[in-house]
Amino acid sequence: xxxxxxxxxxxSRTAAASVCVVVVMASLAWAAVPLYNLFCRVTGFGGTxxxxxxxxxxxxxxxxxxxxxxxxxxxxxxxxxxxERTMTxxxxxxGIAFYEAYNPTDHVVAGTASYNVTPxxxxxxxxxxxxxxxxxxxxxxxxxxxxxxxxxxxxxLVNDMDARDIxxxxxxxxxxxxxxxxxxxxxxxx
Numbered sequence: 001x002x003x004x005x006x007x008x009x010x011x012s013r014t015a016a017a018s019v020c021v022v023v024v025m026a027s028l029a030w031a032a033v034p035l036y037n038l039f040c041r042v043t044g045f046g047g048t049x050x051x052x053x054x055x056x057x058x059x060x061x062x063x064x065x066x067x068x069x070x071x072x073x074x075x076x077x078x079x080x081x082x083x084e085r086t087m088t089x090x091x092x093x094x095g096i097a098f099y100e101a102y103n104p105t106d107h108v109v110a111g112t113a114s115y116n117v118t119p120x121x122x123x124x125x126x127x128x129x130x131x132x133x134x135x136x137x138x139x140x141x142x143x144x145x146x147x148x149x150x151x152x153x154x155x156x157l158v159n160d161m162d163a164r165d166i167x168x169x170x171x172x173x174x175x176x177x178x179x180x181x182x183x184x185x186x187x188x189x190x
Contacts, residue, residue, distance in 0.1 A: 055129065058155045059092035066153075068097055069172040077105045078139065080175050083146060092155040094129065098146045099173060103139035110138045110178040115171065122169045125157040136178050 066089060068082035083098040103109050113133040117126045132147035139145065149171070158164045 053129065055094040056092040056127070056152045056155060059090050060155050060158065062091050062158065063088050064091050064153050064157075064166070065168040066095065066097070066151075067168060067170040068099070069170055070099055071172070071174045072111075073174060073176045076111065076175055076177050077109060078103055078111060078175055080173070089153065091153050091157060094150060094152045096148055096150045097171075098148050099132065100144065100146050101137065101139060101175065102144040103141060106141045108138060108140055108180060110136055110180045111175040112136050112178045113173045113175050115173045118170045118172070119163075119166060121160070121163040122153070122157070122166050125154040125160070125163060126169055126171065127152055127154055133173060136181065137175075138181065 066087050068085055068087075070080045070082050072078050072080050079100075079102040081100055083100050087095055087097060089095045101111075115131075115133050117123050129150040129152070131149045131151075133149070137145075137147065151171075153169065157166065
């Protein structure tokens with residue numbers, strides 16, 4: 001490698017260095033989104049919630065208020081709202097909340113939900129056990145469904161200097177259009 005580099009003239013070295021810079025930058029750009037998503041899931045950064053398969057084994061006497069918020073991307077035809085706007089739980093206690101979605105159109109519509117919690121410092125402590133946001137939702141024309149989210153607030157919240165004074169957490173969902181899976185696509189008739 002050393003002999004190869006030494007054998008290049010100034011213009012060739014500049015061109016080779018430029019190609020290397022472009023390759024490195026393209027690699028970093030390609031890896032940025034997955035690495036950022038991993039960072040957010042691990043740290044709760046930006047209100048990213050945690051995921052668990054089981055409930056908390058510790059429940060504190062301290063309570064916390066949970067607010068629920070819902071919206072749809074502009075132009076997305078569904079109506080989407082939380083069934084209950086607020087709930088108060090003990091920290092570590094498992095809660096279940098329902099969101100209602102309605103497809104007022106005359107055709108099948110698929111959607112996926114993005115979510116976050118605020119304040120952002122609570123993201124690392126808000127833990128989902130089950131959620132409709134983990135899978136694509138497909139609603140038939142005129143269909144109305146209630147979709148559950150099961151969650152708890154991790155008791156470690158009270159030990160975090162930045163999060164321990166939080167008394168209200170807002171869980172927000174936004175539904176976005178998704179490509180209709182083949183299994184749900186309407187069958188053409190002749």
